[in-house]
Amino acid sequence: METLELKEKVHDETRQGEPFAPIAVETDIYKKKFYIESYGCAMNFADSEIVASILSHEGFGATKNFEEADLILVNTCSIREKAEATVRKRLTEFKKAKLAKRGMLVGILGCMAERLKGKLLEEEKLVDLVIGPDAYRTLPALIQEAESGQKGVNVLLSREETYGDISPIRLDSNGVNAFVSIMRGCNNMCSFCVVPFTRGRERSRDTFSIINECSELFKNGYKEVTLLGQNVDSYYWVDEQKDLVVTFAKLLEMVANISPLLRVRFSTSHPKDITDEVLFTMAKYENICKYVHLPVQSGSTRLLQLMNRTYTREWYMAKVDRIKEIMPDCSITSDIIAGFCTETEEDHQDTLSIIEYSKYDMSYMYFYSERPGTLAARRFTDDIPLAVKKRRLDEIVKLQNRLSQRSYSADIGKTFKVLIEGNSRKSEDDWAGKSSQNKVVVFPKADYNLSKGDYVQVKVTNATGATLLGEIVK
Numbered sequence: 001m002e003t004l005e006l007k008e009k010v011h012d013e014t015r016q017g018e019p020f021a022p023i024a025v026e027t028d029i030y031k032k033k034f035y036i037e038s039y040g041c042a043m044n045f046a047d048s049e050i051v052a053s054i055l056s057h058e059g060f061g062a063t064k065n066f067e068e069a070d071l072i073l074v075n076t077c078s079i080r081e082k083a084e085a086t087v088r089k090r091l092t093e094f095k096k097a098k099l100a101k102r103g104m105l106v107g108i109l110g111c112m113a114e115r116l117k118g119k120l121l122e123e124e125k126l127v128d129l130v131i132g133p134d135a136y137r138t139l140p141a142l143i144q145e146a147e148s149g150q151k152g153v154n155v156l157l158s159r160e161e162t163y164g165d166i167s168p169i170r171l172d173s174n175g176v177n178a179f180v181s182i183m184r185g186c187n188n189m190c191s192f193c194v195v196p197f198t199r200g201r202e203r204s205r206d207t208f209s210i211i212n213e214c215s216e217l218f219k220n221g222y223k224e225v226t227l228l229g230q231n232v233d234s235y236y237w238v239d240e241q242k243d244l245v246v247t248f249a250k251l252l253e254m255v256a257n258i259s260p261l262l263r264v265r266f267s268t269s270h271p272k273d274i275t276d277e278v279l280f281t282m283a284k285y286e287n288i289c290k291y292v293h294l295p296v297q298s299g300s301t302r303l304l305q306l307m308n309r310t311y312t313r314e315w316y317m318a319k320v321d322r323i324k325e326i327m328p329d330c331s332i333t334s335d336i337i338a339g340f341c342t343e344t345e346e347d348h349q350d351t352l353s354i355i356e357y358s359k360y361d362m363s364y365m366y367f368y369s370e371r372p373g374t375l376a377a378r379r380f381t382d383d384i385p386l387a388v389k390k391r392r393l394d395e396i397v398k399l400q401n402r403l404s405q406r407s408y409s410a411d412i413g414k415t416f417k418v419l420i421e422g423n424s425r426k427s428e429d430d431w432a433g434k435s436s437q438n439k440v441v442v443f444p445k446a447d448y449n450l451s452k453g454d455y456v457q458v459k460v461t462n463a464t465g466a467t468l469l470g471e472i473v474k
């Protein structure tokens with residue numbers, strides 16, 4: 001049980017439920033204050049930055065203290081039952097704040113809003129606004145309605161909305177790395193997943209608005225962009241006037257060409273869509289990070305079929321081989337689900353062996369949580385007892401921890417180019433940054449006159465299962 005909690009934290013580690021505000025909060029110039037908390041995937045965190053931008057045009061400035069806010073927003077996740085339960089619990093804390101401050105509004109954004117729609121207003125009496133991921137432009141009108149005492153709901157999904165023209169306000173940024181949304185929605189229909197229902201059909205954002213946003217970020221001192229989408233490799237944008245077709249590989253190349261000093265990452269790749277063209281583009285550009293998040297979900301071909309993942313065990317393993325063949329130094333990470341419907345011990349062993357085969361540097365690991373409305377919920381029985389799911393997850397976690405430990409230890413003695421992101425969490429005398437492989441590297445500042453956003457060569461002298469420790473080499 002302890003291990004499960006530990007791993008939940010690994011997933012949550014970065015920012016789950018973290019309050020957000022821009023680095024410099026110029027509250028004086030704003031008439032009102034909003035507080036926003038985000039849960040779930042990086043897409044949600046990026047969406048909160050779009051919401052912040054929309055709100056700033058309405059005279060709202062961000063605060064990190066929800067008690068003083070005029071508007072509390074919770075950007076929610078529906079991917080597992082637990083994610084929704086966390087938000088429900090949090091709402092009870094906002095209830096007290098709302099009672100204490102007249103006129104305060106509480107809004108639910110994101111996937112939970114989309115999944116539960118008006119039902120949320122009935123179930124959670126304190127909620128004034130319910131807004132789905134494609135309806136953020138209507139926030140100002142809905143706030144006005146809510147201010148006049150009418151509850152506001154807009155959960156319409158769109159086939160076109162990409163918020164391409166909205167410049168996100170970077171919230172809680174370290175000024176070094178930023179997320180850039182390149183597409184929205186998902187057409188994949190993995191049977192366990194609620195995302196196609198909560199985020200709608202897949203659509204790609206205008207290439208030029210992406211390039212502009214990344215160039216602006218670079219001009220403003222950012223050194224790393226992560227291109228975001230549920231399935232980035234199926235990015236596809238056509239400019240009929242210019243007779244231009246942009247695939248994901250082409251987009252990667254265009255972003256990489258902004259400057260060799262701008263690092264490019266992306267997430268997430270569906271194994272079926274990551275092409276040789278993408279892999280060769282990654283290999284060609286030093287500034288495209290050698291890191292692929294390639295969720296396997298299960299190692300059993302039978303289960304992969306039930307999950308509607310459209311690849312087999314062997315096909316996935318060949319993809320891992322191909323990545324390593326084209327980029328021997330590339331790090332691969334994964335998402336894994338334990339205890340999906342009908343999973344046998346043999347299927348579970350197949351999952352363990354594919355993890356071993358793929359030698360993931362890290363994985364996000366979950367036990368299956370049935371989501372209402374998904375294909376799996378309609379077609380299959382959630383028949384694996386919770387205790388079995390947890391035991392299998394525990395075995396997966398232990399194996400992954402061993403592999404991570406092995407992978408990080410194998411880096412001892414090697415030198416990596418590290419992008420400095422800021423002080424290490426433990427000491428102001430140490431920098432923390434990341435290697436191209438997305439591994440955290442911590443090292444003493446020593447007498448070098450370096451700053452956040454600088455690149456530096458670091459020789460690894462020691463390692464834990466999640467951090468490399470090293471020293472600067474001249």
Ligand code: SAM
Pocket residue numbers: 041079080192193194195229230231268269270295297335336337366367368369370371
């Ligand atoms: N689009 C990405 C992909 O296909 O890899 C991931 C999207 S989803 C937000 C992140 C992860 O949550 C999935 O890869 C999967 O492992 C996990 N997940 C999704 N639905 C789940 C469910 N019903 N129960 C447990 N885990 C789930």
Ligand code: SF4
Pocket residue numbers: 186187188189190193194195196230231270
């Ligand atoms: Fe969900 Fe599958 Fe789409 Fe990922 S690819 S968001 S797991 S349906």
